[in-house]
Amino acid sequence: MTEPSTADLSAFELAAKISRREIKAVDAAHAYLNRVKSQDAKIHAFNEIYAEDLLAAAEMVDRSLDAGEKSGPLAGVPIALKDNLCTLKGHTTCSSKMLQNFQSPYDATVVTRLKAAGALVVGKTNLDEFAMGSSTENSAFGPTRNPWNPNCVPGGSSGGSAAAVAARMCAAALGSDTGGSIRQPAALCGIVGLKPTYGLVSRYGLVAFASSLDQIGPMTRDVRDAALFLNVIAGPDAKDSTSWPQTPPDYLRDIDRPPEKLRIGLPKEFFGEGLSPEVSKAIHKAVDFFRGHGAEIVEVSLPHTRYGIAAYYVIAPAEASSNLARYDGVHYGHRTAHAEDLIDLYAASRAEGFGPEVQRRIMLGTYALSSGYYDAYYLRAQKVRQLIKADFDHAFKACDVILSPTTPDVAFELGAKSGDPLAMYLCDVFTVTCNIAGIPGMSLPCGFSPSGLPIGMQLLGPLFSETVLLRLARFYETAHDWHRRKPGDDV
Amino acid sequence: MGKASTMHESLSANQVEHVAKLSRLKLSESDVERYRKQLSGILDYVAQLQEVDVADQEPMSHPLPLHSVMRDDVVEPSLPITAVLQNAPSKSGAFFTVPKVLDPSAGGG
Numbered sequence: 120m121t122e123p124s125t126a127d128l129s130a131f132e133l134a135a136k137i138s139r140r141e142i143k144a145v146d147a148a149h150a151y152l153n154r155v156k157s158q159d160a161k162i163h164a165f166n167e168i169y170a171e172d173l174l175a176a177a178e179m180v181d182r183s184l185d186a187g188e189k190s191g192p193l194a195g196v197p198i199a200l201k202d203n204l205c206t207l208k209g210h211t212t213c214s215s216k217m218l219q220n221f222q223s224p225y226d227a228t229v230v231t232r233l234k235a236a237g238a239l240v241v242g243k244t245n246l247d248e249f250a251m252g253s254s255t256e257n258s259a260f261g262p263t264r265n266p267w268n269p270n271c272v273p274g275g276s277s278g279g280s281a282a283a284v285a286a287r288m289c290a291a292a293l294g295s296d297t298g299g300s301i302r303q304p305a306a307l308c309g310i311v312g313l314k315p316t317y318g319l320v321s322r323y324g325l326v327a328f329a330s331s332l333d334q335i336g337p338m339t340r341d342v343r344d345a346a347l348f349l350n351v352i353a354g355p356d357a358k359d360s361t362s363w364p365q366t367p368p369d370y371l372r373d374i375d376r377p378p379e380k381l382r383i384g385l386p387k388e389f390f391g392e393g394l395s396p397e398v399s400k401a402i403h404k405a406v407d408f409f410r411g412h413g414a415e416i417v418e419v420s421l422p423h424t425r426y427g428i429a430a431y432y433v434i435a436p437a438e439a440s441s442n443l444a445r446y447d448g449v450h451y452g453h454r455t456a457h458a459e460d461l462i463d464l465y466a467a468s469r470a471e472g473f474g475p476e477v478q479r480r481i482m483l484g485t486y487a488l489s490s491g492y493y494d495a496y497y498l499r500a501q502k503v504r505q506l507i508k509a510d511f512d513h514a515f516k517a518c519d520v521i522l523s524p525t526t527p528d529v530a531f532e533l534g535a536k537s538g539d540p541l542a543m544y545l546c547d548v549f550t551v552t553c554n555i556a557g558i559p560g561m562s563l564p565c566g567f568s569p570s571g572l573p574i575g576m577q578l579l580g581p582l583f584s585e586t587v588l589l590r591l592a593r594f595y596e597t598a599h600d601w602h603r604r605k606p607g608d609d610v
Numbered sequence: 611m612g613k614a615s616t617m618h619e620s621l622s623a624n625q626v627e628h629v630a631k632l633s634r635l636k637l638s639e640s641d642v643e644r645y646r647k648q649l650s651g652i653l654d655y656v657a658q659l660q661e662v663d664v665a666d667q668e669p670m671s672h673p674l675p676l677h678s679v680m681r682d683d684v685v686e687p688s689l690p691i692t693a694v695l696q697n698a699p700s701k702s703g704a705f706f707t708v709p710k711v712l713d714p715s716a717g718g719g
Contacts, residue, residue, distance in 0.1 A: 317674060433656055449706050450697070451699075458709055461708055466636035478633075478645070496659075503659055504669075558673075
C-alpha cells in the first residue's frame, strides 16, 4: 500500500504529522495550492485565493514548531472559508455584485478561533448569492461544479466549500446552513457536513441571511475532522447574544467509542414518494448496518414535515428582507451611478446589486410582513414552526437519533432547476425542519449511485446532541470506506 | 376567511410594484411581470400553511430560551472611523454622503 499523498490526509492526520514534524506546513500548503492550480479552473470552488499569505503563514508555523513552541490543534492545516464569513484579509463578497468590493474591517469569531488554532486560509469559497439557493448557480461570479461530475451542481448554498473539500483543494472548510446549505452540498459532494445546534457556534461575522435559522459548521473529509473543527469553533461568544452560554464538551474525546443501546428513529414522512430508489437503497443498507450492530430501529412520525418548506419560505425570506435592508448604497456595498434622489439611490443600488433570487426573497419576505398579510403568513408560519419543533420533541421520546436521507436524489445537472424557483426550494425538503427546530444535523457519505454520484445520510438529534451524532457517524464511517473515495482528477 | 381566499389568487402587477417599493427595489416592467408569476407560484405553494390547525400554538421566533441577554457595561475598543468608512461608496471627512434629501426650492425649513 502506498502512502497517501498529503492532500489525501484528513485534517486530523495532517495536523498530527505537521506537529510531529513528519510533514512541513509549507509542503502541505504547496500540495494544496497545486491541487487548486490543477482543479479550480474547471471546478470554480474559490472566489479568491491567498497563495502568498498561505505560504508565509505556513513558514511561520514551521519556524514556531521547529523552535519547539506549543502549537494549536490545527497548526498548519490549510482550510477554506465560505465567502459569507467576514475576514480582514481580502474580500467578503457573499458571491454578490452588491459586496463585490467589500473588505470587512474585522474577522468573524470562527475565523479568529481557527487562526488561533493554527489553521491557514487557502481562500474564500463560492456560494449562492447571500447563501440563497441549493446549487451554487445563484452566484454572481458563475457556478461551482461538482468534482464527481462537472456537468452536475455541487449543491448549495455552501457548494464552493463542499467542492473544495471533495476535490482536495483544502483539508476542510466552513460553511453556513440556514435550510440545508451545509448538509445538502456535503451529501452531493460526498463529504461530511455538520450543522450544529442553533447557538452553539457564534454567528458574529457571518453575513446575516435569516438570523433565527443561520448556523456555521464544518465541512470535512470525515467525521473525526468534523469533531476536531467543532471543538475549535464552538462555544459562547460575547459578540453574539444568541450564542449559548455553556462551555461545550470535547467532541473528540470519545469519538471512537460507539454509542451504546441507541434507538434510531426512521421518520416515515422522509421515505415517501419523491425519494429516488438509489438513495432509498443506500439509506436502508445503512439502517441494516446499525440494526446488525445492536441499534434498535423504530419508526417515528414527524407529521408537519410536509409544511416545512412552506413555513421556511415565509420565515427565512421575512428575516432576510429585514437583514438585507442594510444594503442601501450608502454605508457599504454597491451604489448606483444614476440616482435622482435618496429613495431612488436606495432602490436603484439594490436593483443593480442584488441578483434575481435575492430580489425574489426580499419581496416575498416583505410581502409576508406587510400590513394585512402579517398574521396570515408570518405569524402563522411561526405557529407552524412551533408544531414542527413539537414533532421532534415527541419523536425524541421514542428514539435518540433520527436517520434519513439528506436529499431526495443525487446531484442534478446545471440548469435543471434554475428556471423554476419552487423546484429548487424543494431540494431542501429533508433538511429545513432541522433549522426550523434549531436542532443539530449532519450529513455523511453512505454510498454512490450507479452513475457514480455520492449519496448522503442525515442524522438528526435533540438540541446539543452533537456528541452522540458524531460518535454514531464515526462508528458507521470506520466500518465503511465511502469517505475515502475521491473524485477523479481528469473530470 | 377573506384573507385565505385572496392568497390563492395570483398577485397583480400593482401588488408586485407595491412590494417592490416597500423593498426599495427599482424594477422594470418586464421584471414586474416575471416576479409576478414567480411570486404567485411560491405564494400558492405557501398557502398550504392555511390548512394547518394552529389554534393553540404560540408563535416560535427563536429555537433557544435566550431572552434579553445583557453584557457587562464595560467600555471596549471600537473600530476606528477610517475602518468603518473604508467601504463607503461616497464619504466626506468622517461622514457618509448621500444625495440631497431636502429640496430648498420646495420652501421647507
